[in-house]
Amino acid sequence: MLMDSDPEAGSIGSTDTATLLKQAGTRRAFLRSSAMTLVAAGVATACKSDATKTAARADTAQLPVQSTATSLASPVSQIPAEHGGTMPTPAAGAVGVTRPETMDEMHERGVKAFPAQTAGKGNQLMTPRIEKGVKIYEITARKIQWETEPGKLVEAWAYNDQVPGPQIRVREGDRVRLVVKNELAESTCVHFHGVEVPNDQDGVPFITQPPIKPGETYTYEFTAPNPGSHMYHSHHNAATQVGLGLLGAFIIEPKVKRAIERADIDYVMIVNDGMHGYTLNGKGFPATEPIIARVGQTVRVRFMNEGMMIHPMHLHGMHMTVIDKDGWAQPAPWKCDTLNVAPGERWDVIVKCDKPGVWAFHCHILPHAESQHGMFGMVTALIVKKAGEA
């Protein structure tokens, strides 16, 4: 099935992906299917994620943290996929206290769990209500619990209970209304990052509007201008609010698509490194979502960075053809396999899926993707199925 990214049709790749996940699981026949009996103390250690440590202040050591001792006492069943891992410090790396079999088992366990089920799915395509030709999106910001990996619950501030918030896709020239209700305990605001709205719709408190106070509802309305991969996110106390999840994709489809941007699968990948650890679309490996395509198909990936760090995203096995930056066509497409995505940037690439297999797809800052406990964080896969493959 050719999936075009027509926002009216709603046949976005991610929708189709869901039905293919189970099938994909059967591909990894080479994996040992025997039950794992990991009882070594090292395995049972629940680790704080790198991101937490990175963001932590120098005086972190004085803050109460999750006790390792407690985790050691936990039954294994309560920590089925704690792949946060410790920062591979020189000391840890050199000492190598973990037995190699134990380490391999931890790594295998992570891979076998992928794609792991978690509660909640972010970045879901949102269907607007249409009144008198205006596409109306009702967005509520509120505090929730969010599962980034199986069993790992974090506090999130979310739009419509999703992290990232619902994916908004409109067409160039559409009249768009965003009705934002603030159910947080502090004021907020919505900025349309990259969207060239009139100044009074720009969403910067005390510059273009008053903040939206707790309990208040505020309405934005504009005609969708410059097409491309954009974002919407809080612009009030933003380091905290965006870091906790008030962000989402805002895509404006062009009236006429260029030939080069037509793709069978249109996939949004929001990279983040805020309070929820290293995530892709709000989840850390093995709870990340694979992209599933067939040989011969093309995948468009819309990278968006809502974090505080730059992430060079690396695809195995096939190259990416970069077509757009921040929604603007590059003068000429260019190829790479590792694409540096900085906070606030959006990069659109096309991958021609000409080689079957499960291809790792991850941030190449290795401590964002793998620890001694296995892969975690910013890792997913592009799964390319053969023509006749189930």
Place this chain on the structure above:
Amino acid sequence: MLMDSDPEAGSIGSTDTATLLKQAGTRRAFLRSSAMTLVAAGVATACKSDATKTAARADTAQLPVQSTATSLASPVSQIPAEHGGTMPTPAAGAVGVTRPETMDEMHERGVKAFPAQTAGKGNQLMTPRIEKGVKIYEITARKIQWETEPGKLVEAWAYNDQVPGPQIRVREGDRVRLVVKNELAESTCVHFHGVEVPNDQDGVPFITQPPIKPGETYTYEFTAPNPGSHMYHSHHNAATQVGLGLLGAFIIEPKVKRAIERADIDYVMIVNDGMHGYTLNGKGFPATEPIIARVGQTVRVRFMNEGMMIHPMHLHGMHMTVIDKDGWAQPAPWKCDTLNVAPGERWDVIVKCDKPGVWAFHCHILPHAESQHGMFGMVTALIVKKAGEA
């Protein structure tokens, strides 16, 4: 008035900007004009800047730091614009101890203060003395106190008492002489970053020259070669000396301008993250300088990074057309709204100001731009006035 960047004429945008600042202040009519009565303890907290913490060593906790307890006791009048803010750690973000009204008032106070007056202005266009056709720039390096935000004084090592040092603009083919006097307590040296000078003028101690010792004067002389946006800065103990302020813009205007680089306003924006916190042209928000243009005008921004971190600079409302990298024309101009500027890089962009309003312009690594106390650091605005607007 059309301001061309002709170095002979001296009509650089920043000069004109000064006269428009006051007028711009009147635009923000939507701001509440009532006096603020912030007495909550949270407001009175004087915070160390993020940058200080980032640069701090692991053993920072053992160093004497400004006591929060002391600050709490300080009268509000002594901390009129302490917007340095604390790093939005997970703990701080999640806990949210600040009352929403208090937070909003702090945010508003910062915006209302913009552009705040501080002592000293860096990056001022320097007029050379001309002798026998040679443009002579006399530069003295010495230690000063520098006000980065209202009331925030830091130690700076400065050229001619400015941070950044005076802006040097010459024309391709000009004979240029730089007479550098070292009034610091340690040796120094000047490197012309990006300028293709002969090797003996390259300014690297013990490789191309001896260091300039305290009390000594050293003379550089060369014919201005490759045009473009370049820099001059210390190349001796440089992590410290540049971090403390020994840096400036060195611009070589081409003999013949390309059509695309002609702009009504020519603005240099030096981003930094050294010992002075996150700054634009040596100041942190709200003491940063807005860029002021009229609808229909074009602004050329020359981004230069003299810091230790990469800063993705984001402009609201309008896109930037990237024309030059390190002073060299890109093969074809390309558009973006978020431009990644790495240490040592210079990027020239053109903004066509087609939309009136006050447009936020900031680093999109959010902890460099906003805290729970409001915007700070690497934030300014592009103010686009309507045709008839005062």
Place this chain on the structure above:
Amino acid sequence: MLMDSDPEAGSIGSTDTATLLKQAGTRRAFLRSSAMTLVAAGVATACKSDATKTAARADTAQLPVQSTATSLASPVSQIPAEHGGTMPTPAAGAVGVTRPETMDEMHERGVKAFPAQTAGKGNQLMTPRIEKGVKIYEITARKIQWETEPGKLVEAWAYNDQVPGPQIRVREGDRVRLVVKNELAESTCVHFHGVEVPNDQDGVPFITQPPIKPGETYTYEFTAPNPGSHMYHSHHNAATQVGLGLLGAFIIEPKVKRAIERADIDYVMIVNDGMHGYTLNGKGFPATEPIIARVGQTVRVRFMNEGMMIHPMHLHGMHMTVIDKDGWAQPAPWKCDTLNVAPGERWDVIVKCDKPGVWAFHCHILPHAESQHGMFGMVTALIVKKAGEA
């Protein structure tokens, strides 16, 4: 002599460089040749490198570290080039406890020592064994001691006792076999980064193959596909294993070279910031290797980043023309003097050496290149000799 990068001929620039190093030493006639008598306590301080601190966890202070007190007691002769330097914190920078003469002497000592001799040389071109038309590379991964600077020994996990591992250069279409023996105490795996191999040769444990356990040997084989500057490195426990040295260049020469990529000298520069500190090809300044060319020659530099941080590499005096990204030709070459190289990226540039002299070539994140003790880490030089110069 024109050195072409023909892998069959083996006349890679680095080979020739070795013979020129001694000659280059005589160029720095301006340096004082008097013996240095540095006895000040400050000089005798052996410093931990920045990289160690950067990678260190917040609780580093609790780990046993090399005692400064011990170092102070060491005779000077045991620490001839400890240029690791302390992070120039605000406190350190502002206080300036070092006497200027002492600081200058330390800086001079580092420059005079360049290029310093150390045991071991990484990135050496490897000659394959050829059987039935297959180029066979036998690679053994094992733990060694590695000298990054004179007297600074670190634990390394290395391919064939080199950091970076031996440079593999094949030609597009070659049949290539890599026989990997694991003599480490934990499992490993080899991924061919950027090389579009079939999925079962991609080197990701539990996805494309089982891990290579301690004592095991594993064979990869494929036909060299997409030409360009690629890499090979561990993809198992990779943050640790790559950080400790399991990495190398994997270059595929095209069947037909483009005119623009022909160069007299073909130089691979692998930048790193792992457990070994800030290094270029496994060494920190002054033990880094200069690139030596003659006026009129062209140098191709193949930047590869195997670290965890982005490094903007800056060349003095002459610009770089960027031709390839990740082995793929850019749509049009473009010029710069500071090139941002992110983890996993490869960038190929051409430098036309039209200006004689010793040109500094370093990362422009200054704390990666210079401390109060002088230059260290990611610093080398491009030495351009005049036509008749010895």
